[in-house]
Amino acid sequence: MPNLSSVLEVVTATHPGMVRSHNEDSLAADAEIGLAVLADGMGGYNAGEVASGIAVELIRTEIKKSLANRKPGALDGGDAERLIETHAARANTAIYRASQSQPHYSGMGTTLVVALWHDDRLSVGHIGDSRLYRLRDGALEQITRDHSLLQEQIDSGMITREQARHSQNKNLVTRAVGIDPEVETEVHTYSVQPGDLYLLCSDGLSDMVSDEDVQLTLTSLTANLPLAAEQLVQLANDNGGRDNISVILVRIAKRYPARTSVLDRVKAWFK
């Protein structure tokens, strides 16, 4: 696999918030293989941390392992999507089994958002209400759509986005990793442009900070990503910080087409 560490600038930040005693979010980012994973766990005692930790660790190590065995440029959009699906499914099985076998882990689960950059593209998989946003040309856009009761209410026209802001049902997800024997990951692939800034976050950010303020922060502090991440966490905490807050920022410095030499293409032809 081509090394993407000169292409992606990656910054992470996580904070328990102002109310919770511990942090049930987990995250990992690896610029080299172009991977970012973020999970927001749920369950009693420390089960939430266990669930999100299993998901992030398993997906990070397994995707890294399987990418190491591939030839440069051998990953296309379909492969990347399958990779995300496969390992999200494995994380689901691992968490589900743990929750079935150990009473104190019973009912634990986690949301998940996985982003994999490859060949001038981005494949993203998600389950639940952890999100991926993209800042392009100064405009912030939410790329993933929550698997939540609230989102379904918005989709069905029952309530408007403005009403949704004041809803008390923000925390009901309709899909999560590890709750059932199987889970469906929603996966899509998008084209990427140099200068794009991607934000993965848990609902501790998106529930506490308006999209306008996120956009203002990212555009104002674009020159200093660590400060931008810190500022987002601070904004969430200043607004009450009622949940754990996690953010991963990934900026695309330049194009990163998969290396396809004439020889590679000829070989692919004969495969």
Add this chain to the structure above:
Amino acid sequence: MAKLILSLEGSVIREVPLDKERITIGRRPQNDIQIENLAVSGEHACIVTILNDSFLEDLGSTNGTLVNGNPIKKHILQNNDVIEIGKYKLKYVVELATAAAAPVTQDDFERTMVMKSSPGRPGAAAAPLTSPPAGMARPAAGPLTSPPMPRAAVPAAATPKPAAADAQPLAALQLLTGPNAGKEIELVKNLTTLGKPGLQVAVITRRPQGYFITHVEGASFPVLNGKAIDAQAHQLNDHDVIELAGVKMEFFLKR
């Protein structure tokens, strides 16, 4: 549990607990809340309750439904909303008794929970919300993995204030030197950047605790009252002087 208080011209007729998922209001006898008045349509409106949220929908009534004086088609009910149907008023009241009776920690309020569809139908847990045009058909997706705790029973707790810094007194910068000397910049946003991109940039953040300046980019750091600051955020006091990208400016609170 929430309830409606039905009244006519100031006198209470009865109280109706919102103990069903769907409660209908209208003139015909099969309605849960029957109002025998010609200004009320046969099937006038309905209220769908999901956990702690109640949604009001006008069912295409002849004379319409008002909430706090405004006509609505669909409305998410807030505590103390007054619904008007003809001359009748229905006040929506959220009773906090459940929260007081069963003390819950703040920690429980916003825990993420999963809604399950039915056992044996993993993954596709989407509630069947999209079907009928009314869109409010049967929103409850089925049993919750955890019982619906009274964790969100305090409505005020669920609505974060978008900008906690709003309570801050307004502040501004007055440019003291440079081509725009004399100009005033009001710090109305949560974040205001200053300086020249690529050369030297600082940001002033408005927080509940006050205003803070932080270095963003550039080899040299902003100078505050004659001293260069470090990478940390520094709180600004009234009449502090900032020097940045060759321009001096004064920070002051407006009252």
